Structures are given as structure tokens and as C-alpha cells.
Amino acid sequence: xxxxxxxxxxxxxxxxxxxxxxxxxxxxxxxxxxxxxxxxxxxxxxxxxxxxxxxxxxxxxxxxxxxxxxxxxxxxxxxxxxxxxxxxxxxxxxxxxxxxxxxxxxxxxxxxxxxxxxxxxxxxxxxxxxxxxxxxxxxxxxxxxxxxxxxxxxxx
Numbered sequence: 096x097x098x099x100x101x102x103x104x105x106x107x108x109x110x111x112x113x114x115x116x117x118x119x120x121x122x123x124x125x126x127x128x129x130x131x132x133x134x135x136x137x138x139x140x141x142x143x144x145x146x147x148x149x150x151x152x153x154x155x156x157x158x159x160x161x162x163x164x165x166x167x168x169x170x171x172x173x174x175x176x177x178x179x180x181x182x183x184x185x186x187x188x189x190x191x192x193x194x195x196x197x198x199x200x201x202x203x204x205x206x207x208x209x210x211x212x213x214x215x216x217x218x219x220x221x222x223x224x225x226x227x228x229x230x231x232x233x234x235x236x237x238x239x240x241x242x243x244x245x246x247x248x249x250x251x
Contacts, residue, residue: 130154133172136218141166144183152177152197158218163188174199180218181205184227208232
């Protein structure tokens, strides 16, 4: 019975470690006025993805969207009125956005061919990979493999 309880506790902790985390700091500012609430959005399609969003300050918005498998993404916002969007489309991608200061805006789209700057509004509008087609970094011509045919055989 103790082994089963220990196993279930370990499985629960592992699930929490992989699931997305959003932390928001609200309350009153130095001037005594209420702070504007922070907002965080995480969307994951695939398996094995890990996402984390941490926000201190007020008025911050963050979106982290993952399409694919085994992606890891983090967003850290320390300040006020910052906007961040991180989209990962592919497998085994690692990315992060760190904003320290006020009124910062960062949007990043990441796939296997690289990264591209995007408007932060894309995070709230992107629900499929097709929505991202216009922003995707494209495969460079250097990465194409050229094959030659010789006497019925393919050579690299």
C-alpha cells in the first residue's frame, strides 16, 4: 500500500513538473493604487511539451503556444506593461523570452529552420500551424540535399 501511494505521489509531481505554470503578482503598487492584473495563456498541441510563465509587476501579458513534441518554452516578465509571445512549431525545440523592465514587446516564432520575429497578437490568434504559415522561417536552399543519378543508382 505504501509503495502504491509513493508511486502515485511521484506520478502527480512529475505531471505537475511537465504541465504549464503561470504565476502572477497582483496587489497594490508603491503609490497605493491597485495594480493592473497580469494575463498568461498557454496552448499545447502534441506530447511531452513543457511550458512555464512567471510574471512579477503588473499589466503584463504572455502567450506560449506549442505545436509538436518535446518542446520546452519559458517566459519571464519582471516589470510592468510588457507583452510576450513565444510560439514553437516542431520537435525538440527550446526557447525562452526574458523581459526585465517596463513597456517591452517581444514576439518569437521558432521552428526547426530557425526563429522569426512576429507580432505579439499572433499568440491569441494562432490555433493551428496553418495560421502561422506567413510567419514561419523557411528552409534555406543550403539545407536541400542534391542527388545525382548515375547508371540507375542514386548517389548523395
